[in-house]
Amino acid sequence: MRLLKGSLLLAVVVLAPVWPAAAADFDLARLKDGGYVVLLRHVKAGGVDSDDFDLKDCRTQRQVGAPGRAQAEVLAARFRQAGITEARILSSQFCRAEQTAELLGLGTVVEEPALNYFHWKLGGEAEMNQGLRRYFADLKAPAAGAPLVLVSHSHAFVAIGQEKPPSGGGLVLRPNGTAKPEVVGTITAP
Numbered sequence: 434m435r436l437l438k439g440s441l442l443l444a445v446v447v448l449a450p451v452w453p454a455a456a457a458d459f460d461l462a463r464l465k466d467g468g469y470v471v472l473l474r475h476v477k478a479g480g481v482d483s484d485d486f487d488l489k490d491c492r493t494q495r496q497v498g499a500p501g502r503a504q505a506e507v508l509a510a511r512f513r514q515a516g517i518t519e520a521r522i523l524s525s526q527f528c529r530a531e532q533t534a535e536l537l538g539l540g541t542v543v544e545e546p547a548l549n550y551f552h553w554k555l556g557g558e559a560e561m562n563q564g565l566r567r568y569f570a571d572l573k574a575p576a577a578g579a580p581l582v583l584v585s586h587s588h589a590f591v592a593i594g595q596e597k598p599p600s601g602g603g604l605v606l607r608p609n610g611t612a613k614p615e616v617v618g619t620i621t622a623p
Contacts, residue, residue, distance in 0.1 A: 459605040459618025461515035467577035469617065471520075473508070473584050473603035476501035476536070478529035488549075491528035497536070501529075504601040505536035507623035512539060517580060524584040525549045533601075534584040542584075550586040562592045566612035569593055574608045598622055 463469065478495040487493045497505070512518075523545040524534040530550075534542040547568035551558040565588075575581045583589075587597035594613050595604060602622030606614040 457619065458621050461512055461517055461620075464515070464517055464520075464580035464605075465577060467580075468574040468607055469580060470572060470575065470606045470608060470614070471580060471582040471603055471620065472589060472606055473533070473582065473620065474587055474590065474598050474600055474622075475525070475527075475530040475533040475584055476504040476508070476601040478532075478600070488526055494528045497529050497532040501533070501600070502536060504623045505533055508601060508620075509537050509539075511620075512537065520580045520582045521575065522582050522584065523548065525586060527586070530584045530586065534582070537582070537584075539582060540579070545583070548583055548585040548589060551588055558588075562588065565589060565592045569608070569614055570610060570612045572608040572614065 464471065476497055477500045479498045479501075480495045482495055483493045485493055512520075517539065520537075520539040522534045522537065522540050522542045524530045524542050525548040526544045526546055527550050530548070531542055531544070545568075547564055549561065551561050569592075590597045590604065592612075595616065598604070598619075599622040603620040604616050605618035605620065607617050608614045
């Protein structure tokens with residue numbers, strides 16, 4: 434009986450539809466109009482950052498596995514369905530964020546150290562949060578066309594006074610010259 438229940442559960446998981454965006458989510462097609470910035474939390478990543486953490490060595494960091502790849506596939510499909518096929522992509526230098534950014538398939542991923550997660554080898558948490566707030570205060574709204582997508586970590590949301598979304602979730606922001614950009618929409622995590 435347990436084998437049958439396990440098989441049924443596996444069938445439900447494997448055959449489940451790809452979940453679309455929630456009804457309250459921001460209409461991603463509006464990103465083409467300009468003025469908006471997407472801030473995404475990286476998709477699910479397994480493991481832990483090791484004691485010998487090295488920013489340039491993914492073997493010492495958490496990595497995006499199968500569940501995270503599935504999340505990224507759903508996010509990429511949402512962008513494509515909205516007509517967004519390319520974007521300016523800036524990512525934390527952590528492997529899980531860069532992997533997320535690459536899996537979106539929206540263009541070349543450019544490292545942005547201000548979006549990094551706190552790690553004691555990279556400096557103090559307060560300093561990093563202050564740098565992140567300065568980054569958002571200096572952020573300019575993109576013109577119409579290819580949108581700006583930032584891929585970071587949970588602390589990026591907290592640093593700008595927002596609740597952290599689940600992995601793969603995010604916010605749509607309108608830069609306003611302050612450390613707390615205006616939140617104009619959400620992106621539900623798959």
